[in-house]
Amino acid sequence: MPAPPDKLHPSKHALFLDVDGTLLDIEDHPADVRADPSLVAMLSSISTGLGGALSLISGRPIADIDRIFAPVRFAAAGAHGSELRQHPHDPVAAAESALPASVLDGLRAFVEQNPGLLLEEKRGGVSLHYRRAPEFEAQCKAYVQELLPQIDKDFRLIAGKMVLELAPIDHNKGAAITEMMRREPFSGRRAVFVGDDVTDEDGFRVVNAMNGITIRVGGNRGSLAEYALPDVAAVRDWLESVESRISR
Ligand SMILES: [Mg+2]
Structure with missing residues (x-):
C-alpha cells in the first residue's frame, strides 16, 4: 500500500477530509458518532497551520458535522456538496433541491414497517x-430501485457501506471540492483529499485532475486514489505526523 506524503506546506496545501470511515469509525447508529477531544484539537491545530485551508467533506448535513466536532467548527461541505461553508463561521450555503414529498413519505413508511432501518433526511x-x-438489505435495494424512475432526472442512487443514498445528481464531493478551491483560503493551493467510500471517488477524480494528492482509507485497489492508509487509526497517525511536520 503506497503511504502518502505527510509533510504539508502551511501555504501550499489544502486538506479535505471525509468524516465517517476516515476520521471516525463507522458506528451502527450515525447519530451516536462523536469526535474525541484529541482529534478535534489536532484538526484545529492543522487547520490553523494551513491558514484555515482544512475542510470536512461529508455525506452528513453540516449541522451534524458541527455536532460531532463541537465545540469547534470547521470549513465544510455537507450532504454530498448540497451544503457548503467556506469558512468555519460563515452561514451554510445550501442548494435548493428536495425529494418529492410522495417519495419521502414512502421512505418514512418503509422504515417504520422494517424495524432497525434508519432514514437520515438531509437537505437535498x-x-x-x-x-x-442487514437482513433487510435486499428489500431496501428493491424498494429504492422502485422509487428511482420517479426521481432519476434529478437524483442518483449511491450504494455505500450498509447505506443507500439518494443524492442530487449535480452535487457530489468532487463538485464541492472544486467549488471550495475557487476561493480563499483554499485557492492557489494543492488539494489533498482523504476518503474511504464510493462517494469519495468523485473527490479523488477532481483532485487527481488538479494534480492533488488522493488517499483512500482501507486500501486503494479499485480506487482512483493514488495513496492508501489501512484504517481510521492509520489516518490518525498520519494526521499526527502532518501536524508535527507543518512548519511555519
Ligand atoms: Mg466515509
Whole structure:
C-alpha cells in the first residue's frame, strides 16, 4: 500500500477530509458518532497551520458535522456538496433541491414497517441505513430501485457501506471540492483529499485532475486514489505526523 506524503506546506496545501470511515469509525447508529477531544484539537491545530485551508467533506448535513466536532467548527461541505461553508463561521450555503414529498413519505413508511432501518433526511436527499438490520438489505435495494424512475432526472442512487443514498445528481464531493478551491483560503493551493467510500471517488477524480494528492482509507485497489492508509487509526497517525511536520 503506497503511504502518502505527510509533510504539508502551511501555504501550499489544502486538506479535505471525509468524516465517517476516515476520521471516525463507522458506528451502527450515525447519530451516536462523536469526535474525541484529541482529534478535534489536532484538526484545529492543522487547520490553523494551513491558514484555515482544512475542510470536512461529508455525506452528513453540516449541522451534524458541527455536532460531532463541537465545540469547534470547521470549513465544510455537507450532504454530498448540497451544503457548503467556506469558512468555519460563515452561514451554510445550501442548494435548493428536495425529494418529492410522495417519495419521502414512502421512505418514512418503509422504515417504520422494517424495524432497525434508519432514514437520515438531509437537505437535498436521504440516506437509508440498514447497518442495524442487514437482513433487510435486499428489500431496501428493491424498494429504492422502485422509487428511482420517479426521481432519476434529478437524483442518483449511491450504494455505500450498509447505506443507500439518494443524492442530487449535480452535487457530489468532487463538485464541492472544486467549488471550495475557487476561493480563499483554499485557492492557489494543492488539494489533498482523504476518503474511504464510493462517494469519495468523485473527490479523488477532481483532485487527481488538479494534480492533488488522493488517499483512500482501507486500501486503494479499485480506487482512483493514488495513496492508501489501512484504517481510521492509520489516518490518525498520519494526521499526527502532518501536524508535527507543518512548519511555519
Ligand atoms: Mg466515509
